[in-house]
Structure formats: structure tokens, C-alpha cells
Amino acid sequence: MLKVNDLKSQLKTAFSKIVCPAIEACLLESYPTNSDVGKECAKKFADSFDKFVSEQLASSIANAIDYYVKNADITGTLITTGSPTVHHVRIMPPTSPVAGGKMINTLGIKWK
Numbered sequence: 001m002l003k004v005n006d007l008k009s010q011l012k013t014a015f016s017k018i019v020c021p022a023i024e025a026c027l028l029e030s031y032p033t034n035s036d037v038g039k040e041c042a043k044k045f046a047d048s049f050d051k052f053v054s055e056q057l058a059s060s061i062a063n064a065i066d067y068y069v070k071n072a073d074i075t076g077t078l079i080t081t082g083s084p085t086v087h088h089v090r091i092m093p094p095t096s097p098v099a100g101g102k103m104i105n106t107l108g109i110k111w112k
Contacts, residue, residue: 011058
């Protein structure tokens with residue numbers, strides 16, 4: 001089961017650990033010389049990016065992934081034993097978790 005808050009937290013951590021140091025390094029590369037002031041400015045810029053962008057970007061991406069996962073349309077071919085016909089069906093996700101290794105009937109098949 002997708003946990004949006006956990007995904008959001010992981011994305012924010014990734015942005016903070018990967019994107020922000022990359023921004024800082026790119027700024028340092030753009031300066032003509034190395035200096036303590038330049039390093040401080042690059043660090044401040046990267047920290048500001050993390051403060052203003054990482055949280056909102058992580059939230060937007062996590063919510064988009066959650067939306068597409070929950071609205072996935074999975075189809076398949078259903079072959080029933082003893083029947084000469086094959087059915088092309090949409091497989092709906094179960095509304096409750098699988099229990100005891102058995103999934104509830106999501107295809108709407110009438111069992112006899």
C-alpha cells in the first residue's frame with residue numbers, strides 16, 4: 001500500500017541530500033574565484049532552495065504518484081474452466097487488504 005506521507009518524506013530527503021548540494025556546487029563553479037564569501041553565498045542559496053522548494057516539490061510529486069497509482073486501469077483475460085469463452089475484463093483493486101492469502105472477488109464473477 002502506498003503511504004503518501006512516507007513517499008513525501010523520502011522525496012524531500014532526496015532533494016535535500018542531492019539537489020541542494022548540487023546547486024551549491026554549481027554556484028561555486030560559476031564564481032570566478034574561490035572565497036569564503038562565495039562559499040557562504042552558495043551555501044545560503046542552496047539552503048534557501050531547500051527551505052522554499054523541497055517540501056512543496058516533494059508533496060506535489062508524492063500526490064501525483066498517489067493519484068496515478070490509485071487510478072491505474074489494469075485489464076486482463078479471464079479464462080474460466082469449463083467454458084469455451086474468454087473474457088477481457090478490467091481488474092479492479094480490492095477495497096480491503098488480502099487476508100489469509102486469498103483476495104476477495106474483484107471481477108464480479110458469480111460463483112456457484
